[in-house]
Amino acid sequence: MHSFGYRANAFLTFAITILAVICAMASVSDYFNSPSPTSQVQVLNINWFQKKPDGDDEVSLTLNISANLQSLFTWNTKQVFVFLAAEYETPKNSLNQVSLWDGIIPSKEHAQFWIHITNKYRFIDQGSNLRGKNFNLTLHWHIMPKTGKMFADKIVMSGYRLPEVYR
Amino acid sequence: MGWIEDSVASVKSFKLRQALHQAVSLGMIVASALMIWKTLMCVTGSESPVVVVLSESMEPGFSRGDILFLYMSQDPIRVGEIVVYNIEGRDIPVVHRVIKVHERKDTGEVDILTKGDNNEGDDIPLYAPDQYWLHRHHIMGRAVGFLPYVGWATIIMSEKPVVKYVLISALGLLALTSND
Numbered sequence: 001m002h003s004f005g006y007r008a009n010a011f012l013t014f015a016i017t018i019l020a021v022i023c024a025m026a027s028v029s030d031y032f033n034s035p036s037p038t039s040q041v042q043v044l045n046i047n048w049f050q051k052k053p054d055g056d057d058e059v060s061l062t063l064n065i066s067a068n069l070q071s072l073f074t075w076n077t078k079q080v081f082v083f084l085a086a087e088y089e090t091p092k093n094s095l096n097q098v099s100l101w102d103g104i105i106p107s108k109e110h111a112q113f114w115i116h117i118t119n120k121y122r123f124i125d126q127g128s129n130l131r132g133k134n135f136n137l138t139l140h141w142h143i144m145p146k147t148g149k150m151f152a153d154k155i156v157m158s159g160y161r162l163p164e165v166y167r
Numbered sequence: 168m169g170w171i172e173d174s175v176a177s178v179k180s181f182k183l184r185q186a187l188h189q190a191v192s193l194g195m196i197v198a199s200a201l202m203i204w205k206t207l208m209c210v211t212g213s214e215s216p217v218v219v220v221l222s223e224s225m226e227p228g229f230s231r232g233d234i235l236f237l238y239m240s241q242d243p244i245r246v247g248e249i250v251v252y253n254i255e256g257r258d259i260p261v262v263h264r265v266i267k268v269h270e271r272k273d274t275g276e277v278d279i280l281t282k283g284d285n286n287e288g289d290d291i292p293l294y295a296p297d298q299y300w301l302h303r304h305h306i307m308g309r310a311v312g313f314l315p316y317v318g319w320a321t322i323i324m325s326e327k328p329v330v331k332y333v334l335i336s337a338l339g340l341l342a343l344t345s346n347d
Contacts, residue, residue, distance in 0.1 A: 023314060079228055081264075081284060085246045092272060097246035099266035104227065104284065121289075126269050126278070140247040142264075144228045149312045152247060 026076045027148020033074045039067035039139045039155050041084065047118060049130070049166050057130040059123050059162060065101065065139070066114040072143055073108040080105040081142040086123060087156075088135035098123050100137075132164040212239035213308030218251055218260055219318030224283030225249075225262060232319040235262060237308030244268060244277055244303065249310040252281070255295055260307055263290055269300075277303055 047060040065084060072080055083102035090096060100119040105111050140154040207216040216237055220229045229235070237251055244250065246268050251260050266289065267280035278300035282289040291299055324331040 027312070081228060083247060083266075093269050094272040094275075095243075095268065095270040097268040099246055102266075102284075106227070121266060142247060142249070145313070147314055150249075150310065154247075 023147040027145060030074055030076055030143075030145060030149065030151065033072075035069075035071040035153075037067065037069045037072055037141070037153075037155065039065070039069075039157070041065050041137045041139065041157055043137075043160055044116070046163055046167065049163055051128055051166065052124070055128060057125040057128050059130060060118060061100070061123065062116070062118050063101070064114075064116050067112070067139060069105060069111040069141060070108050072141065073111060076145045076148065078144050078146045079107075080111065081144060083140050085138050085140060086135050086160075087138055088130075088133055090125065090127060090129040090133075092127060092129075096125065097138075130162050131166070133162045134158075135160050135162065211237055211308065213237045213251075215251075215260065215307055218262065219321045220262060221259065221322065222283075224286050225264075226285040228284060229262065229313065230315070232317075232322055233313055233315050234318040235310040236312040236314075238311045239306070239308040243270065243275075244279055244306060244309075250279075250281065251307045251310065252301055252305045253307060254293065254298075254305070257293075261290070261293060262310065279303075279306075 042064040043061055044064050045062040047062060049059045050057070052058050063084070067082070069080055069082065081102065081104055083099050085097045085099045087095065087097050099121050100123060101117060102120065103115075105113075136156050136158040137160055138154050138156045140152065143151045204216075208214065210216075218235050218237060220231055220233045220235060223231060235249075235251070244265060246265050249262065249264050251262050253260050261281075263281040263283045263286075265279050266282045267278075269278040270276070279302070280289055280291075280300060294301070324334070
């Protein structure tokens, strides 16, 4: 009953259980955070807008994205993955979501940012429906914790419109 | 013929009840582990409720050796979700993020494109030849929570099988030689 084997076994089991409980408590502490993020996106320029040889529309945009996501960070946050998606509807598809840009925010200091970029990923439609299309730009974020549950949320910015003709 | 008598004598002195007791305890442990795994599969709606991250394609968020908890609800798949999917012909599940979603109005089916956070390009090279989109039936689950480092045991056991055999033999020996 007092051999090394028994003691090592009891000690290890207890240690692992306590570790699991601490990880769970760390994750629960994230629920007490009430974040208040803000963001703003401007479409500065439509660089080009064409129909590809396979029939799908493609557009290239220059965007100005500014956001303050500092309130999302807690002591249990490893990083925040943020991305901007264009969302729109077409006759055939009830929802299209195309990610245009993403980035990783490693710490709170980097969470207030302002960038000026062309779309990192190609904005291609399934078909030729983008002329004159109204679309929303949604800033999504994914809070990746040091341990436990991941949270995700978004801010929807509407009112953007693509040109009526190709250019 | 002496060795036959000797072996018969040793078999008779074998404590049958104690051996049966040990075998039943071992069986109970294995059966409960299996029951817990199957219950997790039902509760999370995923074939594989816990997966180990095997590659660095989702760094710095997920490193090799982390484990992910999966959950598969009937909610539609949306951009940004971290999903685990299987491709026909490949046995390793892939954990990447959804970057494009096109949902059909009539059938409600979705075309999905994924990409690893740390990869330069999207996952089309990983899909089957001539496959450009994933569909809902490819997705095994969404990642909802994670624990760092715990999965290294699984990685070591699968990459160096000798560790697995040594561990199982040691456990077996321990079970056979213990007095209770």
